[in-house]
Amino acid sequence: MAAAAFFLVVAVNLACSSVSGTVVSGKRSFSIDYKNNCFLKDGKPFQYISGSIHYSRIPQYYWKDRLLKMYMTGLNAVQVYVPWNFHETVQGVHNFTGDRDLEHFLDLANQTGLLVILRPGPYICAEWEMGGLPAWLLQKPNIILRSADTDYLQAVNNWLAVLLSKMKRWLYVNGGNIITVQVENEYGSYFSCDYNYMRHLQTLFRFFLGEDAVLFTTDGNTDREMTCGTLQGLYATVDFGTDTNITEAFNRQRRFEPRGPLVNSEFYTGWLDHWGDQHAVVDTQKVSRVLGEMLTMGANVNMYMFEGGTNFGYWNGADHDTRFRSVVTSYDYDAPLTEAGDPTEKLLAIRDVISQFREVPSGPLPPATPKFAYGFVTMKKVGNISDLLSTLSPLGPVKSKYPLTFEEMKQYYGYMLYRTTLPRDLSEPTPLISPLNGVHDRAYVSINGVFQGLLERDTALVMKVTGQQGDTVDILVENMGRVNFGSKINDYKGLLSNLILGKDILTDWKIYPLDIDGAIASGWPHSNSQKSGHSPQRNPPPGPTFYMGTLQTNGLTWDTFLKLNEWTKGQVWINGMNLGRYWPARGPQQTLYIPGPLLSATQPNNITVLELEGAPAHLRVLFMDRPQLNITAGKS
Numbered sequence: 001m002a003a004a005a006f007f008l009v010v011a012v013n014l015a016c017s018s019v020s021g022t023v024v025s026g027k028r029s030f031s032i033d034y035k036n037n038c039f040l041k042d043g044k045p046f047q048y049i050s051g052s053i054h055y056s057r058i059p060q061y062y063w064k065d066r067l068l069k070m071y072m073t074g075l076n077a078v079q080v081y082v083p084w085n086f087h088e089t090v091q092g093v094h095n096f097t098g099d100r101d102l103e104h105f106l107d108l109a110n111q112t113g114l115l116v117i118l119r120p121g122p123y124i125c126a127e128w129e130m131g132g133l134p135a136w137l138l139q140k141p142n143i144i145l146r147s148a149d150t151d152y153l154q155a156v157n158n159w160l161a162v163l164l165s166k167m168k169r170w171l172y173v174n175g176g177n178i179i180t181v182q183v184e185n186e187y188g189s190y191f192s193c194d195y196n197y198m199r200h201l202q203t204l205f206r207f208f209l210g211e212d213a214v215l216f217t218t219d220g221n222t223d224r225e226m227t228c229g230t231l232q233g234l235y236a237t238v239d240f241g242t243d244t245n246i247t248e249a250f251n252r253q254r255r256f257e258p259r260g261p262l263v264n265s266e267f268y269t270g271w272l273d274h275w276g277d278q279h280a281v282v283d284t285q286k287v288s289r290v291l292g293e294m295l296t297m298g299a300n301v302n303m304y305m306f307e308g309g310t311n312f313g314y315w316n317g318a319d320h321d322t323r324f325r326s327v328v329t330s331y332d333y334d335a336p337l338t339e340a341g342d343p344t345e346k347l348l349a350i351r352d353v354i355s356q357f358r359e360v361p362s363g364p365l366p367p368a369t370p371k372f373a374y375g376f377v378t379m380k381k382v383g384n385i386s387d388l389l390s391t392l393s394p395l396g397p398v399k400s401k402y403p404l405t406f407e408e409m410k411q412y413y414g415y416m417l418y419r420t421t422l423p424r425d426l427s428e429p430t431p432l433i434s435p436l437n438g439v440h441d442r443a444y445v446s447i448n449g450v451f452q453g454l455l456e457r458d459t460a461l462v463m464k465v466t467g468q469q470g471d472t473v474d475i476l477v478e479n480m481g482r483v484n485f486g487s488k489i490n491d492y493k494g495l496l497s498n499l500i501l502g503k504d505i506l507t508d509w510k511i512y513p514l515d516i517d518g519a520i521a522s523g524w525p526h527s528n529s530q531k532s533g534h535s536p537q538r539n540p541p542p543g544p545t546f547y548m549g550t551l552q553t554n555g556l557t558w559d560t561f562l563k564l565n566e567w568t569k570g571q572v573w574i575n576g577m578n579l580g581r582y583w584p585a586r587g588p589q590q591t592l593y594i595p596g597p598l599l600s601a602t603q604p605n606n607i608t609v610l611e612l613e614g615a616p617a618h619l620r621v622l623f624m625d626r627p628q629l630n631i632t633a634g635k636s
């Protein structure tokens with residue numbers, strides 16, 4: 001409300017809202033009106049107020065609830081990324097069912113009264129594993145992603161033929177709700193600046209979507225980005241947050257699009273977190289003020305994010321600027337709807353701003369979904385990875401003189417075990433070194449069953465070990481999510497180069513692919529897999545170990561948040577669903593979101609934890625009724 005006075009003094013170009021368009025009777029149309037600087041929908045001036053929502057980060061059960069909340073806030077559109085690797089995990093095999101049912105999502109948006117701004121990539125960034133690109137692309141060792149590289153383009157052609165053919169009937173002009181389609185994503189911030197690639201994409205999009213589809217690009221706030229990211233024939237838009245000078249940002253768009261609608265394709269309502277960061281927040285008053293200013297100018301605005309959701313499983317991305325930094329499991333983003341889909345003060349403030357420009361749907365906003373604090377569950381030890389190899393790696397190891405990467409092993413996500421033996425007696429603690437920084441991303445090292453410590457990409461390249469010649473060396477390597485932004489997206493995982501022990505190169509490996517998710521999906525661990533008796537000692541920590549437990553909810557299936565207080569780092573599953581990574585020892589995220597529909601009201605709910613370093617003696621986990629995303633342990 002405080003922002004209202006400000007709107008009156010902004011001198012703006014309101015041309016768009018005052019034109020009288022020519023309505024072509026009966027025919028649906030969506031286009032750009034270069035004369036009057038706006039979009040035209042069915043021949044009438046149209047301005048969108050949109051919000052980003054990622055169906056891949058929200059269980060299908062909740063899609064309608066979230067879309068309705070967005071509609072009730074006054075939005076008329078949603079902006080949606082399509083993560084290629086979510087739909088084509090195995091090359092040539094496409095999945096569009098269940099939580100991957102994109103057309104069902106579009107249908108729900110359409111039923112709710114929301115138009116769609118589609119962002120099919122093929123690269124999306126999105127703080128998503130490898131920016132949405134499938135890791136199997138890396139099987140060609142020197143592939144130049146996001147360029148006119150032949151193998152890359154071939155894979156893109158195959159994927160877009162499948163995806164865009166499905167999308168065609170959803171275009172507004174064809175009776176659907178997709179008004180605009182983005183080509184690539186912030187391409188100007190990538191090093192390759194390959195116009196042949198962008199022209200190729202333009203040809204593909206036109207071929208599959210037709211000449212009428214409104215295609216656009218989005219780029220950041222510098223001339224270099226705009227120069228490399230834009231292409232004649234694709235409408236150039238910009239993205240920026242609350243700390244950017246709006247006039248300057250839209251002036252930059254104007255240098256590339258002298259006429260046409262002003263568009264901020266990503267107006268940042270919040271921001272992401274990495275492990276070890278302080279929790280990011282963006283001030284509500286700033287969001288309201290800047291949103292009001294942009295709407296006053298007649299600009300089209302998409303709020304990124306409106307609901308962020310969750311990086312379930314292994315889907316989080318990572319950044320690599322000065323060092324590798326992995327994105328946390330929660331993608332709450334400090335957005336107007338929380339990770340669990342609850343309206344916030346920020347949402348109410350945004351609705352107030354919107355209501356000064358157009359009528360917001362009347363009637364109550366759907367309430368927050370109920371949450372429940374189910375309390376403590378005490379976990380029991382199942383065993384360590386080495387104990388469980390026959391279950392987790394049924395095909396057994398691949399033998400190789402030198403270590404192979406995850407990509408060479410064709411296991412793209414999760415964890416893999418590298419085993420060899422000590423070449424000589426080490427009576428003194430001897431350095432184990434990754435001289436080329438080749439541990440991607442974290443290696444947990446045990447010798448003859450005794451956990452020795454860990455190596456970590458960019459930060460811990462040396463540790464000390466002791467043992468006897470012939471002792472078994474087990475190194476569990478964790479892929480913490482592939483880099484999603486910048487020039488380092490060819491982010492191979494596993495042991496990328498040799499490890500050196502003292503003066504010896506470690507060789508003659510047995511490399512075990514681990515299908516932990518497959519084992520859990522088929523009912524492992526069974527209740528008789530529990531180890532009875534002694535609780536694990538924390539000192540020294542036991543290293544990678546599985547625990548299981550069950551939660552009885554006595555008839556409820558409300559949402560809840562799982563806190564692993566005093567646990568160190570690992571991964572959690574409930575009833576076979578991979579909830580993601582936890583790392584309270586680093587923070588800032590302390591709790592994992594559990595959507596209620598994953599729970600059984602009547603049967604015991606099966607919790608499986610892979611703790612990579614050391615569990616607390618109490619072995620308890622806690623189900624709480626609220627999230628805790630903002631406590632950083634202080635360790636860098």
Ligand SMILES: *[C@@H]1O[C@H](CO)[C@@H](O)[C@H](O)[C@H]1NC(C)=O
Nearest residue numbers: 094095096097098099100101
């Ligand atoms: C496709 O994705 C859905 C939703 O995640 C999943 O339940 C299903 O098992 C997948 N299908 C295949 C064949 O992998």
Ligand SMILES: *[C@@H]1O[C@H](CO)[C@@H](O)[C@H](O)[C@H]1NC(C)=O
Nearest residue numbers: 107110111169170175176177
């Ligand atoms: C979208 O919704 C409109 C109005 O409810 C309906 O007429 C149209 O058939 C829907 N489009 C699709 C593709 O389902």
Ligand SMILES: *[C@@H]1O[C@H](CO)[C@@H](O)[C@H](O)[C@H]1NC(C)=O
Nearest residue numbers: 243244245246247248249251
């Ligand atoms: C934004 O930039 C314009 C043009 O450079 C300048 O005139 C104006 O003072 C700036 N506004 C703010 C709030 O800094």
Ligand SMILES: *[C@@H]1O[C@H](CO)[C@@H](O)[C@H](O)[C@H]1NC(C)=O
Nearest residue numbers: 384386387446448449450474
């Ligand atoms: C795994 O646990 C077994 C006992 O169940 C123990 O003998 C072995 O040393 C452990 N191995 C590792 C690598 O921790």
Ligand SMILES: *[C@@H]1O[C@H](CO)[C@@H](O)[C@H](O)[C@H]1NC(C)=O
Nearest residue numbers: 526527575600603604605606
């Ligand atoms: C948990 O696992 C047991 C078998 O150990 C199974 O009978 C039960 O159905 C599972 N619970 C759920 C909710 O899937």
Ligand SMILES: *[C@@H]1O[C@H](CO)[C@@H](O)[C@H](O)[C@H]1NC(C)=O
Nearest residue numbers: 279626627628629630631632
């Ligand atoms: C953390 O977030 C909660 C609300 O989720 C808030 O009450 C608390 O003040 C925040 N703590 C810090 C240290 O920012």
